[in-house]
Amino acid sequence: MKVTISDVARLAGVSTATVSHTINNTRYVSDETKERVYQAIRELGYTPDASARSFRTGKKQTVGFIVPDISNKFFGTMIEAVENYLSEHGYHLIIANTKEDADREETSLRLLTAGLVDGILVASTMEDFNRFDATIPAGFPVVLVDRTFEAKKYSSVCVSNFQPIYRSVCRLSGKGAQRIGIVGGLPRLSSTKERISAYQEAVEDCGLPQEESLVLYGDSMENSVQSCLDDLLAQKCDAIVVCQGLMASETIIYLHQKGLQLARDIDLVSFVDYDSNFYELYSSQMDCIVQPVEELGRAAGEQILSRIENPDAPIFEKVLTSAYRPYDSPNTWNGKKA
Amino acid sequence: MKVTISDVARLAGVSTATVSHTINNTRYVSDETKERVYQAIRELGYTPDASARSFRTGKKQTVGFIVPDISNKFFGTMIEAVENYLSEHGYHLIIANTKEDADREETSLRLLTAGLVDGILVASTMEDFNRFDATIPAGFPVVLVDRTFEAKKYSSVCVSNFQPIYRSVCRLSGKGAQRIGIVGGLPRLSSTKERISAYQEAVEDCGLPQEESLVLYGDSMENSVQSCLDDLLAQKCDAIVVCQGLMASETIIYLHQKGLQLARDIDLVSFVDYDSNFYELYSSQMDCIVQPVEELGRAAGEQILSRIENPDAPIFEKVLTSAYRPYDSPNTWNGKKA
DNA sequence: CTGAAAGCGCTTACAG
DNA sequence: CTGAAAGCGCTTACAG
Numbered sequence: 043m044k045v046t047i048s049d050v051a052r053l054a055g056v057s058t059a060t061v062s063h064t065i066n067n068t069r070y071v072s073d074e075t076k077e078r079v080y081q082a083i084r085e086l087g088y089t090p091d092a093s094a095r096s097f098r099t100g101k102k103q104t105v106g107f108i109v110p111d112i113s114n115k116f117f118g119t120m121i122e123a124v125e126n127y128l129s130e131h132g133y134h135l136i137i138a139n140t141k142e143d144a145d146r147e148e149t150s151l152r153l154l155t156a157g158l159v160d161g162i163l164v165a166s167t168m169e170d171f172n173r174f175d176a177t178i179p180a181g182f183p184v185v186l187v188d189r190t191f192e193a194k195k196y197s198s199v200c201v202s203n204f205q206p207i208y209r210s211v212c213r214l215s216g217k218g219a220q221r222i223g224i225v226g227g228l229p230r231l232s233s234t235k236e237r238i239s240a241y242q243e244a245v246e247d248c249g250l251p252q253e254e255s256l257v258l259y260g261d262s263m264e265n266s267v268q269s270c271l272d273d274l275l276a277q278k279c280d281a282i283v284v285c286q287g288l289m290a291s292e293t294i295i296y297l298h299q300k301g302l303q304l305a306r307d308i309d310l311v312s313f314v315d316y317d318s319n320f321y322e323l324y325s326s327q328m329d330c331i332v333q334p335v336e337e338l339g340r341a342a343g344e345q346i347l348s349r350i351e352n353p354d355a356p357i358f359e360k361v362l363t364s365a366y367r368p369y370d371s372p373n374t375w376n377g378k379k380a
Numbered sequence: 381m382k383v384t385i386s387d388v389a390r391l392a393g394v395s396t397a398t399v400s401h402t403i404n405n406t407r408y409v410s411d412e413t414k415e416r417v418y419q420a421i422r423e424l425g426y427t428p429d430a431s432a433r434s435f436r437t438g439k440k441q442t443v444g445f446i447v448p449d450i451s452n453k454f455f456g457t458m459i460e461a462v463e464n465y466l467s468e469h470g471y472h473l474i475i476a477n478t479k480e481d482a483d484r485e486e487t488s489l490r491l492l493t494a495g496l497v498d499g500i501l502v503a504s505t506m507e508d509f510n511r512f513d514a515t516i517p518a519g520f521p522v523v524l525v526d527r528t529f530e531a532k533k534y535s536s537v538c539v540s541n542f543q544p545i546y547r548s549v550c551r552l553s554g555k556g557a558q559r560i561g562i563v564g565g566l567p568r569l570s571s572t573k574e575r576i577s578a579y580q581e582a583v584e585d586c587g588l589p590q591e592e593s594l595v596l597y598g599d600s601m602e603n604s605v606q607s608c609l610d611d612l613l614a615q616k617c618d619a620i621v622v623c624q625g626l627m628a629s630e631t632i633i634y635l636h637q638k639g640l641q642l643a644r645d646i647d648l649v650s651f652v653d654y655d656s657n658f659y660e661l662y663s664s665q666m667d668c669i670v671q672p673v674e675e676l677g678r679a680a681g682e683q684i685l686s687r688i689e690n691p692d693a694p695i696f697e698k699v700l701t702s703a704y705r706p707y708d709s710p711n712t713w714n715g716k717k718a
Numbered sequence: 719c720t721g722a723a724a725g726c727g728c729t730t731a732c733a734g
Numbered sequence: 735c736t737g738a739a740a741g742c743g744c745t746t747a748c749a750g
Contacts, residue, residue, distance in 0.1 A: 046743055057721045062745060069746095070719065089517075092495035094743035097435035098726055104474070112463060118456035125450060125477045129488075132498065136442070137475050139463045150467075157430035157727095158472065179427075262712050295660050384727055392721095394739045400729060408735065432727035436742055495743095 045088045054082035065090060074243045104134040105346050106154035107187075108164040110142045113337035115315045116287050116335060118163070120187070123339025124163065131347055133160075142167045142261075144226060151177045161350045163187050171195075183349040190359075197349060197358040200340045201234035203305050206331040206366045207283065210311040210374045211244035213329070214370060219281040219309060223256045223274035225267060225293070227286040234259070237285045237313075260289050267292040275300075280308060287315035296323055304328050305369065313364075325369065331366040383426045392420035403428060442472040443684050444492035445525075446639040448480045453653045454625050454673060455503070458525070461677025462501065469685055471498075480505045480566060480599075489515045499688045501525050501575040501680050507568035509533075521687040525680045528570045528697075535696040537679045538632070541574035544669040544704045545621065547584035548649040551667070551706060557619040557647060561594045561612035562625050563605060567623045572597070573621045575651075591615075614639075618646060625653035634642060634660055642666050643707065651702075663707065680693040 051058045056075060062072045064079045071079070082088070096102045107124055125135045136159055138150035145155045147167055151174075154162055161183030168174045170290060171191040178184055184200035214222055225240045227234040238257060245252050258270040267289045274282055284290045290312035297308065304310050304327035311329035314321045321330060341360055349355060389396045394413060402409045402417045411419070420426070431513060434440045445462055447455045463473045474497055476488035485505055489512075492500055499521030506512045510530040516522055524536035547617040552560055562579045565572040576595060583590050593615060605627045612620055622628045628650035635646065642648050642665035649667035652659045679698055687693060 044743090047745095058744080059723095059746075060719095063720090066745085072719065075720085089490075089494045092491075093431075093435045093440065094495070095745080097431045097728090097742090098744045098746090100726075102430075102431065112460040113457040115451065115453060115456065118453065119451040121475065122477055123452040124477055129476065134474050134476070134491070136472050137459065137463055138467065138472070139460055148390075152427075152431075153472070153726095154425045157432070230744080272731060298661060306518065320748055323636060384726090385729095386727080396728080397730075397737060398735095401736090404729085409749095410735065429727055432742095433729080435726090435744090436728045436730090438742075459739085 044091075045086045047088070049086055050079065050082045050088050053086060054078040063193055088116065102158065102160050103132060104159045106134055106136045106138060106150075106159040106162040106351070108138045108140060108147060108150050108154070108162060108166070110165055110167050111138050112137065112139045114288055116333070119315070119335045120339040120342070123336045124343045126133060127340050127343030128347070131343075133347065140167055142168075144168045144173070148173070148177050155179050155182050161185070161346045163346050165189050166191075167231070181353055183346060183353050185342055185345045185349060188233065188338065191310070192232075194357055194359065197360075199211070199338060199360045200233070200344055200362070201333050201338060202361050202363045203233050204240040206313075206333060206364045207240035207285075208244045209366055210283065210329050210331065210368075211241055211250075212248055214281045214283075214309055214311065215244075215248035215250055217309070219250070220249055221256065221277065221279045222281045223258070223279040224273070224283040224286060225270045225289060226257065226259045226298050227289070229259045230263065234285060241283060260286075270295050271296055275302075275308075282308065282310055284310065284312035286313055290321075294328075318363045325367065330367045330369070332367060334362045334364065337362055382429075383424045385426070385428070388417065388420045388422055392416040394625030440496065440498050441470060441600055442474055442497045443688070444474045444476060444488075444497040444500040445652075446476045446478060446485060446488050446492070446500060446504070448478050448503055448505050450475065450477045452626055454671070457653070458677040458680070460672045462681045464686070465678050469681075471685065478505050482506045482508075482511070484652070486515050488512070493517050493520050499684045501684050502527075503527050505566070505569070519574050519691055521684060522689050523680055523687060524684045526571065526676065530570075532695055532697065535683055537676060537683055537698045538571070538700070539676060540699050540701045541571050541669050544577040544702045545575045545578035545623075546582045547704055548621065548667050548669065548706075549579055549588075550586055552619045552621075552647055552649065553586035553588055555647070557588070559589055559594065559615065559617045560619045560621060561596070561615065561617040562621040563608045563612070563623060563627060564595065564597045565627070566599065567597045572623060576673075579621060583616060585704075590703045598624075606634050609634055613646075620646060620648055622648065622650035624651055628652060629660075634668075663705065668705045668707075672700045672702065675700055677706060 047058045049063050051061045056079060060071060060075060061079055063069045105128060107121060109121065111117055114126065121137065128135050136154065139148065140147040144167055155178060163185050165188045166174055166186060171193050184196045186196050188200055190198040190200055211222060222245060226238050240290050258273060260266045260270050271293060286292050297304065302308050304324060314330040314332055345358060385396045385399050389399045394417060398409060398413060399417050401407045402414050425666050433584060441661065443466060445459065447459065449455055459475065466473050474492065478485040478488065482505055493516060501523050503526045504512055522533050522534045526538055528536040528538055549560060560583060564576050576647060596611060598604045598608050622631050640646050642662060650669055652668040685698060
């Protein structure tokens with residue numbers, strides 16, 4: 043049946059302690075004994091049972107990542123970067139998808155924190171911090187990713203949302219835009235709130251109309267952008283800010299279908315999913331805000347492993363900055379000239 | 381510290397067996413006893429330790445998925461579908477990325493099969509079946525996804541590769557194409573081989589030139605398509621078949637940059653990533669082969685769970701069919717008229 | 719330099 | 735209807 047450490051010990055004529063120590067290099071074992079142990083391992087085809095080991099040591103060598111939408115390229119790329127960092131450090135990655143559903147998130151949080159993983163990364167879709175907080179066992183290593191909460195109880199790795207939006211609105215204004223509309227993501231998310239308030243401050247500072255009707259919200263996941271656009275176009279907007287990559291591509295397609303040409307008929311600025319081929323075609327006709335997704339993933343990996351090492355370390359908040367690429371400055375997209 | 385089942389048993393005044401049985405509904409417990417147990421659980425805030433449980437039972441309730449490229453939308457969507465199916469059935473998903481590297485794949489296979497997961501799904505990048513086979517412990521539940529091997533030792537869930545390519549070549553020929561070039565993915569993959577031979581048979585059957593120089597291979601991951609296209613264009617191809625979604629979008633961009641217009645200057649047919657916004661813009665100018673990615677993921681989930689239930693079941697090969705959408709027939713992309 | 723043995727937190731025959 | 739106890743496969747003080 044299953045070959046265990048005792049089988050190896052017996053065949054090698056040593057104790058299980060010695061087998062364990064030679065495998066893990068955790069105390070001195072004479073070369074001769076080592077050789078006997080390895081010989082026995084080879085003969086029996088022994089592989090240590092990861093499940094028993096992690097049960098015994100309490101270390102799972104696994105982290106969980108709770109994601110709102112796996113198939114979204116933004117998160118797909120982040121998952122890749124996280125997995126890359128973790129596997130380099132001997133950790134595994136468990137993925138859970140919430141589809142922006144708080145109940146699913148809560149379930150995943152409970153399951154994962156109940157002895158399945160050493161720590162979790164979460165891009166939370168919850169509005170209520172207390173609900174989130176109540177679901178996490180005390181002291182459990184957590185790093186918030188991309189989205190954070192007002193209450194600064196957990197470490198986080200996010201992207202600067204305010205500055206690029208503020209700047210792009212100012213720039214649109216400087217180019218003569220009269221009415222700038224904005225399509226935000228899910229209103230409850232911290233990222234959305236930051237982006238919307240950047241827009242609102244900028245619009246005010248630039249002396250542009252601050253009408254509530256110019257601020258619309260799309261669902262980050264479904265095809266809900268079209269009605270927002272119809273609404274903004276009916277309001278005679280000459281520039282539109284879109285707060286999220288998936289919605290941006292829908293926007294481009296929809297404007298295209300309506301016969302509107304970017305840069306000529308209407309100005310568009312949008313968060314854009316890093317490295318997406320889609321935008322390469324349009325980077326000369328719109329302002330792109332490119333988020334450092336891979337660094338975000340890598341930083342998330344770093345943070346969670348360091349918290350697992352040292353769960354009582356002070357809260358750490360990392361904010362990465364997005365690149366702002368206006369379309370009529372020399373195109374440096376991906377370092378290539380268009 | 382940690383609250384264990386013994387703490388609960390002590391507080392409730394019952395045995396650990398009874399606590400276990402009431403939690404798991406695995407033998408009769410009187411209502412009164414149940415109540416005492418649940419009361420104790422609430423009081424202590426007890427959560428069963430998943431690690432101990434899975435060690436004890438030998439069931440991890442987890443499957444591994446070894447993927448060549450997570451950030452590729454094709455696999456991202458598949459991961460989502462798999463995760464969806466698994467979580468519905470109480471399973472977790474561990475993801476490992478190989479970046480089309482056989483060594484990484486081998487490492488992941490070893491790690492995952494050593495007691496971490498109950499079964500694995502793998503879109504293998506290995507050329508050598510024996511190497512793959514030697515890495516899998518005897519009887520370990522495995523389902524191959526998207527890519528298979530000549531030797532039919534493992535169950536698989538794939539997509540029909542031959543028919544759509546054969547048909548599209550015939551159709552190009554029928555429209556008058558004289559020289560059709562093809563850009564395949566990694567030559568070692570079963571999917572690539574099937575697609576290339578479909579092309580070759582069709583080209584022969586249609587009486588078109590069967591020159592070796594018309595068959596080129598791109599790396600599925602890097603930006604290696606451009607040189608292939610330059611080559612084919614220099615050979616005066618009037619139609620090009622591209623075998624993979626990522627390469628297809630690069631192709632569109634590159635042809636666009638060269639000032640070539642699809643459908644007018646050159647005909648393009650390509651496998652396309654399901655649901656990608658990118659193609660929505662081009663579905664009226666090129667032939668699209670749309671793979672049923674979500675069904676693929678769902679079927680993969682079904683197959684691996686049923687193999688875990690019943691590891692000795694006969695090998696099962698499932699082949700899903702892709703949709704072929706020529707561009708000048710009425711556009712039914714996503715059910716919408718363009 | 720190495721071994722005997724406890725114990726991680728559960729589940730599950732076995733027994734009554 | 736429920737309990738006492740073995741045992742899953744490791745790691746790790748403790749002891750010599």
